[in-house]
Amino acid sequence: xxxxxxxxxxEGLLLVLLIVIVGLNVTKTPYYLGxxxxxxxxxxxxxxxxxxxxxxLIIISGEIDLSVASVMxxxxxxxxxxxxxxxxxxxxxxxxxxxxxxxxLINGACVAYLGLPSLAVTLAGLIGYRGVxxxxxxxxAIGGYPAWFDAxxxxxxxxxxxxxxxxxxxLFIVTAVVLNRSFVGRIVYSMGTNLEAARFSGVxxxxxxxxxxxxxxxxxxxxxxxxxxxxxxxxxxxADGFELxxxxxxxxxxxxxxxxxxxxxxxxxxxxxxxxxxNGMGLANITGNAQTSxxxxxxxxxxxxxxxxxxxxxxxxxxEA
Amino acid sequence: MTWLRRRIRPEQIRELILLLLIIVAVVSxxxxxxxxxxxxxxxxxxxxxxxISVIAVGQTLVVLTRSIDLSVGSITGxxxxxxxxxxxxxxxxxxxxxxxxxxxxxxxxxxxxxVIVAWGRVPPIIVTLGTLAIYRGILVESFGGYVIxxxxxxxxxxxxxxxxxxxxxxxxxxxxxxxAFTVVIVFHVATSYLNLGRQFYAIGSNPEAAELIGLPKxxxxxxxxxxxxxxxxxxxxxxxxxxxxxxxxxGNGLELQSVAAVxxxxxxxxxxxxxxxxxxLGGVMIGTLDQSLLRLQISEFWRDAIxxxxxxxxxxxxxxxxxxxxxxxxxxxxxxxxxxxxxxTGQAEEAAVR
Numbered sequence: 001x002x003x004x005x006x007x008x009x010x011e012g013l014l015l016v017l018l019i020v021i022v023g024l025n026v027t028k029t030p031y032y033l034g035x036x037x038x039x040x041x042x043x044x045x046x047x048x049x050x051x052x053x054x055x056x057l058i059i060i061s062g063e064i065d066l067s068v069a070s071v072m073x074x075x076x077x078x079x080x081x082x083x084x085x086x087x088x089x090x091x092x093x094x095x096x097x098x099x100x101x102x103x104x105l106i107n108g109a110c111v112a113y114l115g116l117p118s119l120a121v122t123l124a125g126l127i128g129y130r131g132v133x134x135x136x137x138x139x140x141a142i143g144g145y146p147a148w149f150d151a152x153x154x155x156x157x158x159x160x161x162x163x164x165x166x167x168x169x170x171l172f173i174v175t176a177v178v179l180n181r182s183f184v185g186r187i188v189y190s191m192g193t194n195l196e197a198a199r200f201s202g203v204x205x206x207x208x209x210x211x212x213x214x215x216x217x218x219x220x221x222x223x224x225x226x227x228x229x230x231x232x233x234x235x236x237x238x239a240d241g242f243e244l245x246x247x248x249x250x251x252x253x254x255x256x257x258x259x260x261x262x263x264x265x266x267x268x269x270x271x272x273x274x275x276x277x278x279n280g281m282g283l284a285n286i287t288g289n290a291q292t293s294x295x296x297x298x299x300x301x302x303x304x305x306x307x308x309x310x311x312x313x314x315x316x317x318x319x320e321a
Numbered sequence: 322m323t324w325l326r327r328r329i330r331p332e333q334i335r336e337l338i339l340l341l342l343i344i345v346a347v348v349s350x351x352x353x354x355x356x357x358x359x360x361x362x363x364x365x366x367x368x369x370x371x372x373i374s375v376i377a378v379g380q381t382l383v384v385l386t387r388s389i390d391l392s393v394g395s396i397t398g399x400x401x402x403x404x405x406x407x408x409x410x411x412x413x414x415x416x417x418x419x420x421x422x423x424x425x426x427x428x429x430x431x432x433x434x435x436v437i438v439a440w441g442r443v444p445p446i447i448v449t450l451g452t453l454a455i456y457r458g459i460l461v462e463s464f465g466g467y468v469i470x471x472x473x474x475x476x477x478x479x480x481x482x483x484x485x486x487x488x489x490x491x492x493x494x495x496x497x498x499x500x501a502f503t504v505v506i507v508f509h510v511a512t513s514y515l516n517l518g519r520q521f522y523a524i525g526s527n528p529e530a531a532e533l534i535g536l537p538k539x540x541x542x543x544x545x546x547x548x549x550x551x552x553x554x555x556x557x558x559x560x561x562x563x564x565x566x567x568x569x570x571x572g573n574g575l576e577l578q579s580v581a582a583v584x585x586x587x588x589x590x591x592x593x594x595x596x597x598x599x600x601x602l603g604g605v606m607i608g609t610l611d612q613s614l615l616r617l618q619i620s621e622f623w624r625d626a627i628x629x630x631x632x633x634x635x636x637x638x639x640x641x642x643x644x645x646x647x648x649x650x651x652x653x654x655x656x657x658x659x660x661x662x663x664x665x666t667g668q669a670e671e672a673a674v675r
Contacts (some may be wrong), residue, residue, distance in 0.1 A: 110633065119389075120590045120636040123580060128629015134622045236622075244450060257444045293458025300451035303443040311442075 010254035010306075014269040021273060025280035032283060039160050041279045043230075046164040047072065047223040048242055049271050052249045053175045054219040056267045058212055059250050060179075062192040062259025063118040065216045067107060067125030069242035070133070072224030075100040077133035079225060080142035080234035089146055097221050103129050104217020108210035126243065134236040143233035153229030164226045171219075176264045188212070192259030248299050249274055273298075326653055331646035335587040335639065336599045343606050350613040362612070363492050368482060368563055370608035371501035372397075374601045375556040376575055377582040378508045379549030381600040384583050385512070386524045386545050387592030388445035391576045392434060393553045395456035398572030400426045400557025402460060405469035405567045412475045419478075423558035424551050430456060431550015435543035445546075453576065461569045471565035481562040497559050504552070509597040521545060525592030581628070582607055585635040606631070 025032045042049070051068050058065045079096035083089055103125065110121040157163045179185035187208055190198040199205045228234050253270035255262025274295055281291045351357040376393050383390040400423045407422060408414055430452070437448045471479055485493040512518035520541050523531040532538050556575075561567055586603025588595025607628060614624045 110637065114637055114640060116636050116640050117590050120584050121633065123577065123584065124629045124632035124636065126577065126629070127581065127625050127632065131623070131625025131627070131629050135626055138622050244453070248450065251447055251450075257446055287462065289458045289461035291458075292454045293462070296451040296454030296458065300437060300443060300448055303447055304437060304441045307442045 011263075011266050011269055014252075014254070014266060014273055018269060018273050018276065021276045021280060025276060025283065028280065029283040032280070035160050037279070037283075039156075039162070039165070041275050042165050042168070043162060045245075045275055045278075046162075046168055046230075047227045047239070048246050048249065049275075050164075050168050050171060050223045050226070051216075051220055051242075051246050052267060052271060053171055053264075054212075054216040055246050055250045056253070056255055056262070056264060057175070057179065057188055058118075058216055059247075059255050059257065060192045060259060060262055061188045061209065061212055062195065063111060063209065063212070064122065064247070064257075065107065065118065065213065066122040066243050066247075067103065067129055068216065068220040068246060069239045070126050070129035071100050071103045071217050071220035072227060072239040072242065073236065074103060074129040074133045075221030075224040076228040076234045076238060077136040077236065079228065081136040083145065084142050089149060093225060096225055097218060100221020100224070101214050101218045104214040104220075105210070107217065108213030111213060112206040112209035130236070130240075137234060137236050139236065141233050141235045145229075145232065149229055150232050153226060153231070164230070167222075167226070172264070172268065179264055189260060192256075192261070194260075245295075248295060252295075252299055252302050254302075323653070326650060331643055331650055332587060332594055332596070332599075334646060335643055336596070336602060338638070339585070339587060339599070339602045339606060339635075343602065343609060346606070346609055346613070350609075350617075354613065354616050357613075357616070360492055362616075364495065366605075366608050366612045367498045368495060369612060370601075370604050371495075371498045372556050372559050372563065373575070373578055373582055373608065374501045374604045375504050375552050375559065376579040377586070377600040377604050378505055378597050379552035380579040380583045381586075381588050381595065381597050382508070382512070382521060382545045383445070383549045384525075384580075384588050384590060385521045385592055385595065386542055387528065388438065388542065388545065389449065389580065389590075390431075390434065390546065390549045391446065391449040391580075392430070392452040392456060393549060393556075393579055394572045394575035394577075395453050395460075396427050396430045396550055396553035396572075397557040397560055397575050398570070399430065399456050399460050400554045401560040401567050401571045402464065402469065402569060404558055405474065405561045406464075408475055408478060408561075409469055409473040414475075416477060420555070420558055423554045423561075425554070427554015427557060428547055428551040431547045431553070432543075434550065435546030438546060439539040439543040449576075457569075457573075464569050467569070469561075469565075469567040474561075474565060478562055479565060497562060501559070504555070505597055505601045512597055517541075517544070522593055525589075525594075527593070578607070581632050584632055587635070587639060589639065590636075603635075 031037055051072075055065060055068065075096040078099040079089075079092045082092035082095055087095075107118070107121055107125055110116045111118045152163050155162065158166055161169075179188065187198070187203050190201070190203060191205060191208060195205060224239065227239060231238070249271055250262075250267055251257060252274065253262060253267030255267065277294065277298075278291050281294065282288075356362075376397060380390055380393060403426060404419055404423045408419060434445075434448055434452055437443050438445045441448075482495065482497060484496040486496050486499050487494055512521060520531070520536055523534075523536060524538055524541050528538060557572070560572060564571075582604035583595070583600045584590060584603070585606055586595065586600035588600055588603075610627060610631070611624060614627065
């Protein structure tokens, strides 16, 4: 029983998993604990984990945003095209962020004010926003940005940490405070638990949904620009398929796909689990596809095992009674 | 008017609008592209639509029951590659056996999804997101850079895409197109008239009510994933036949295309409404745009943007127009019930008895 109750606390299970993975990594490879590797571990997926923060809010509120990776692409393409046309880079960056917010606004307006299912709307966005990006850059790769922009993605800013990692840490703290310590968090949870009840208790549900999607778009654009800074070049197929990785991170963190439950601590732990698992497998010479398979299996097991445990537990109780 | 309303449901109006849009699209492309109305154009569009239609049929069944299957692309890729491999090493494998292998493989992979969703009670989006990665990962891990090329395949398979069954009005009907169309019709009739088919709708419309009246919900959900897997397996065989050259990345992205076809084809993403024929029309619409924009060379890069807009439009029209129409239909039904019963004339009496 005590083991079962510990299993029921999702964060506890993730923590155990994390310790096991880190333990295995440390014993398997001597390079694992090096500062360079630890920074690298975050740096290689930094864009995804930044977006996972807003995705957590969206999924807790009972919606989903499949278009994030395409918004990343759209924003970088807007930036690249403007830069190519001779616009100053800071202005191009601002326009890129605005394009991300606009994409989010379109998603949000369709979901909140037209009452369309977010799965379908953002699926359209997934295809459409990348399409707009493709129109802008066609099949070229646009590079040659000023040195300070490239440095933004690569060079250490505080100690060994790059700007992207610092940005992630700041955003993580902000999201945690917003979700756990402010009325915004309570609104997000109440919308996910029971939308009608939230509406009747005076939450401006439509407005809140709109804002959530705008922030998701804005954040995706920001992450896209960091990605462009890290790669130093922009193409129409960048960040292809990232949405699935991001959603996996959030769901593995114990956030219910139906909304209303889950917390940022779980998502933080799940991010650490996934990054360490990938890093460890990478150091042990396991290829990217096998890594993706293992994470896919982990995602299914993360929901299946507690379900089965509950089922067996219930049957056990039924037999005793 | 009452007669018409009784015969046509709002969903059918939505499908008719889609059919009209397809005709408008074809006519406008015809005026833009020289020699558009040709056998070649038809074959190009039809053989592309054939594969996506077969997958979309399975996806429709899944979506009807309030689920979603994101693993179809990986299942199609796996079966295409494995069957290709089998044929490359055993040239004497009979065509029927090759199809059987493809369908069996697909069914097995669909069964894994189905068991976890139905009895493991894991949300379908999580399960199929996971198996999307797992199936593809196993394939890539096992065969890596291996490529199946046309010259390794037996002649009957290489010639299959150009095999013409019969010709209607100058248009060649290829064997694969006929096969896909047969699948669509069979499943359309089955979901419209068979007991099991109606049960899909019941589960999708109201799962609690369906369980209360005694429908085996878990078994039905399992069946749906089984069928989706089997159809993806069949699509894998068609994929191999059409392209000949197959890598381990084959069929990547078909999951989103099939969901797009289903959504454009007026199948409600929340289950319970829509038809297999509608999903095929959705596939035809997307396929027509895809192939025709390719011919208008400047617009190649516009394809995805237009497709995204089309899906959004389809979903919006679904929700806005259909909701109004349903209310109109419902209000008219109420009026009919509330109206005092007129004295029966001879003809009406006969109808009442019937």
